[in-house]
Amino acid sequence: MRSVSVIGIGQVEVGEHWDKSLRQLGAQALRSALQDAGIDAVEALYVGNMLSGELGAQEHLGPLIAEHAGLRGVEAYRIEAACGSGGAAIRAGVVAVASGIVDLAAVVGVEKMTDRPTPEVTAALANASDADYEAGLGLSFVALNALLMRRYMHEFRVGHDAFAPFVVNAHKNALSNPHAMFRFPVSAADFAQAKMIADPVNLLDSSPVCDGAAAVVLCPSELAAELGGTPVRVLATSIATDTLALHDRVDPLRFQAAADSAARAYRQAGLGPRNIDLFEAHDAFSITSVLSLEACGFAERGHGTELGLDGNIERGGQIPISTMGGLKARGHPVGATGVYQIVEVTQQLRGSAGANQLARARVGMAQSVGGSAATVATTILEGPVAR
């Protein structure tokens, strides 16, 4: 199989885009990525999206977005893995280019959630969980994460305030990201006083309902070298799964699919957690960040929140996360998020992250999580100056 590189990135500002349709958002991000790569067309397009059927009465996004972006006729289809759809689409694109079957591929993640009333969005998001044994009983996604967070706090004797640094860090990093939805700071005091949603998950523990689209262009690393620019090499991609329902797991506080997916990615890359300069974690909820950090080996079980102390997750810390604001503050247009993460890691590895640039960014990792970590896609990227 061939080595694959990212040669183009594009993204739209995350927000409430009532004036733009799903196809417009997707095509805008895609055209922007093509322009960044300095090419006009690709052979194949992989679209990450979760909710367009439920919220937009539109399936079949492959040809829809291809055509609207001026790519009529190309191979195109949609990949769905709930909130991990973007990460799974990245995996599909990398596999296609690695295979030798496709030379130039694009991956676009797109989601439009704000056109419908909130109860509809909440119900649609619950389709990521087990319809028969979770959502069917009335459990929303926030409720499922509240169960996890409550259990974590009980089991490891951690206070709710221990999660504050994750929220503060995300908002701080979003401040200077022009594509972020929430460009305002949040303090630990704000977090402590935030409105309760599903106890103990409060408003600031949660990522927002929003619209967005992000895209990357992929090609073989050999071709990337010929094309010039600042290619970023894909060292690893992997997907692992677990039961949809939390109650079917031996230990709900261990994200086994995140651990498996990370372990496979580390093995492919020949690296370990200590080699990762930044980690774009899937911080849909504060508890998700903590469980992901533990699953990926950045902290021991039950000690994830300790990374929030002493600035370890901040820029310049031991393992910077959510460097552009994360799902929490850049925003979480669910099926698009996994692609935003790859765009952001690429920005850091290229040295083009502006005010958010890390001093050391040679190897970056992103993890895209579907449902309660029933699907986890991990990607490791290496910048042009590495090794």
Added chain:
Amino acid sequence: MRSVSVIGIGQVEVGEHWDKSLRQLGAQALRSALQDAGIDAVEALYVGNMLSGELGAQEHLGPLIAEHAGLRGVEAYRIEAACGSGGAAIRAGVVAVASGIVDLAAVVGVEKMTDRPTPEVTAALANASDADYEAGLGLSFVALNALLMRRYMHEFRVGHDAFAPFVVNAHKNALSNPHAMFRFPVSAADFAQAKMIADPVNLLDSSPVCDGAAAVVLCPSELAAELGGTPVRVLATSIATDTLALHDRVDPLRFQAAADSAARAYRQAGLGPRNIDLFEAHDAFSITSVLSLEACGFAERGHGTELGLDGNIERGGQIPISTMGGLKARGHPVGATGVYQIVEVTQQLRGSAGANQLARARVGMAQSVGGSAATVATTILEGPVAR
């Protein structure tokens, strides 16, 4: 890239499975394919499905079906390309194995449509068309096909009765397929008298709303030879796309994506239409069969219905189609259909098609069509005794 073979097939009877859930249907077909392949597990699972979000309040089918089939933890995600989802999932599975990244892969197509009231199903199916410019105006999928059929009859001066042989043939072939939904014969007189749905598309022009699941196991051809059994080699897979909306096309009576997809597949296989011994066409409507046959080079433009004369599409004819009943009479559980087609071509190439066995079946082709041919996936398979 590596040559890929089909080493296992499984399917459930198409019908109204009110006593079985989507995960049960999918896992049953998958386990049956694993058993047929003589293996216990795969590394990756690709799920073709269109409507589970709208009709079952369940997205995230990758881990759901993997876990229910005893494959907890494997890489798994869903592929969606409207009614072409099954064919697109086959493509994804073949690419993954060809790449060298996955050795043992499974593809399952699954759909459960009969649990909801018909108007909901009709509305959900319309999500395959352009939500803003077709479905939003009230056009159902039958209506879109009625427009195509009416235009075809007008343009080429063809009577409605010219489509009868396609319906008669499909029902005749379904008679002896134990997995078919409609195992009863239909005559040209029945066809002429069938209830009108959307003029000129009548009830017998249309495929049914139904439930079903089918699965295949794929591996490198080298490994297939070691494993024994009767492997069937994948000579080509390809996907091409077109505009979702019919009015955006230069010529709505030319299925350009079907022509492009077939041309690419022929090129990969080094074959042409005359080398194809059977063609599992996507006969969702009679008009679809005819336009597909023309796009694939089996008939000249405007002459597709002539293949219905003199038994050319029947077993023993020039180009047998719908050899196990097709979408029309085996049934069309939309996202599963593209996988049923590969199962059936494999049955023919293995020589295990029972009463439906063709005397000559060395190379078979299947075409899976999404929407009004906005996505078309073509697969060419070669039997063990070929060449």
